[in-house]
Every structure is written in C-alpha cells, then in structure tokens.
Amino acid sequence: MDQHLWPYRTPGIPDDLFVRDESVPITKEEVRVIALSKARLREGYRVIDVGSGTGSISIEAAIQVGSTGRVYAIDRDADAIALIRENARRFSITNIEVVQGDAMDVLPSMPEADAVFVGGAGGRMYDIVRLACTRLRSKGRIVVDTIMVESMSSALSAMYDLGLEDVDVTQVVVAKGRRISTGTMLIARNPVLIISAEKP
Numbered sequence: 001m002d003q004h005l006w007p008y009r010t011p012g013i014p015d016d017l018f019v020r021d022e023s024v025p026i027t028k029e030e031v032r033v034i035a036l037s038k039a040r041l042r043e044g045y046r047v048i049d050v051g052s053g054t055g056s057i058s059i060e061a062a063i064q065v066g067s068t069g070r071v072y073a074i075d076r077d078a079d080a081i082a083l084i085r086e087n088a089r090r091f092s093i094t095n096i097e098v099v100q101g102d103a104m105d106v107l108p109s110m111p112e113a114d115a116v117f118v119g120g121a122g123g124r125m126y127d128i129v130r131l132a133c134t135r136l137r138s139k140g141r142i143v144v145d146t147i148m149v150e151s152m153s154s155a156l157s158a159m160y161d162l163g164l165e166d167v168d169v170t171q172v173v174v175a176k177g178r179r180i181s182t183g184t185m186l187i188a189r190n191p192v193l194i195i196s197a198e199k200p
C-alpha cells in the first residue's frame with residue numbers, strides 16, 4: 001500500500017484530500033478521528049463500514065488495519081460506490097472490498113468482523129445495528145455516527161436490547177477557525193452523535 005497522499009498511520013485525513021460530491025455527505029475529519037478511536041482497531045482487523053459514502057472512514061480504517069487487515073465498504077448508492085472506488089485508488093488502498101447494496105441484504109453474507117461502523121442506515125438503524133452485530137465477533141466493537149436524534153435512539157435501543165457492553169454516547173461539537181480581515185472567527189458545524197459499544 002503506497003499511501004503517497006497520506007503517508008501516516010495517524011487518523012485525520014483532511015477532508016479536502018477526498019474526491020467528494022454534494023450528494024454524498026462526508027464524515028468530517030475531526031468526527032472521523034473520534035469515531036475511529038472508539039473502534040480501537042488493530043493491525044490485521046477485519047472491518048465492515050455500513051453506509052460508507054465517500055469511503056473516508058473505510059480508507060482511514062484500511063490504513064489502520066494495514067495490508068493484513070480488510071475493510072468491507074457497503075453502500076446502496078451508485079454515486080457513493082463510484083466515489084469509494086475513486087478515493088481508494090487515490091490513496092492507493094488495496095485492502096478495501098466495495099459492496100453495493102442495501103445493508104439489510106448485504107450484511108448477512110459478510111464475514112465475521114472485529115469492528116463495524118454504521119454511517120448511514122436509511123431510517124432502519126435499529127434493524128441494521130442488530131444485523132451488524134450478528135457479524136461481530138465477541139469483544140468486537142460497533143460505532144454508529146449520526147446527526148439524527150431518532151437514529152441515536154434506535155441505535156441505543158438495539159445496543160441495550162442486544163445486551164452490548166461499554167455503551168457510550170458522545171456528542172461531538174466542532175467549530176473551525178476561519179480567517180477574516182480582523183482575525184480568525186469560529187464557524188460552528190452541526191453536532192454529530194457517536195454511539196459505540198462492545199459485543200460481550
């Protein structure tokens with residue numbers, strides 16, 4: 001893997017390095033860093049990224065798990081699939097398998113994973129978290145990120161109903177400095193909810 005665009009193992013690839021499209025919202029750099037930290041990835045891990053969008057989480061995870069690990073990037077949207085492929089090429093990442101389809105249909109055929117990210121569920125968060133957990137090994141971790149309070153609630157209900165451990169809810173509120181004529185002002189971004197847990 002020749003990551004000439006991001007030659008580091010540390011997460012936090014600048015958003016501008018990804019090829020993007022207005023119709024596919026990216027999980028922003030600072031949120032991504034926290035979401036990745038909640039998954040506690042290691043070299044050789046197998047990761048599933050549900051609703052992988054531009055592939056930003058998948059690509060960062062692929063770098064974390066290294067060439068002995070593998071990432072399965074699932075998205076139902078054809079534009080997103082094209083973006084993931086393009087971004088994987090851009091970062092010279094070869095340990096990502098891109099899968100087009102609805103997570104409800106695709107997850108049952110996924111291999112057992114050490115970690116699952118859920119970045120999009122299309123209103124089916126409860127079912128997708130439950131199904132995703134069937135693919136998780138014992139002590140594997142699931143990390144959901146969402147801007148919707150209903151999705152947070154559904155993810156939490158699924159995690160509690162499944163008896164997951166170490167359930168954590170973190171709200172990430174980021175403001176970024178922007179240079180103006182009189183100095184640097186902070187521009188607020190939408191809060192994002194990160195819900196994570198571990199399978200017993």
Ligand SMILES: C[S@@+](CC[C@H](N)C(=O)[O-])C[C@H]1O[C@@H](n2cnc3c(N)ncnc32)[C@H](O)[C@@H]1O
Pocket residue numbers: 024025026027028050051052053054055056057074075076077080101102103104119120121122123124
């Ligand atoms: C907010 S974007 C994900 C952002 C992504 N983490 C990134 O950084 O680009 C949500 C994605 O989830 C996908 N999605 C929503 N519901 C889905 C489902 N049921 N199955 C598969 N993909 C789904 C959408 O097509 C969209 O690309």
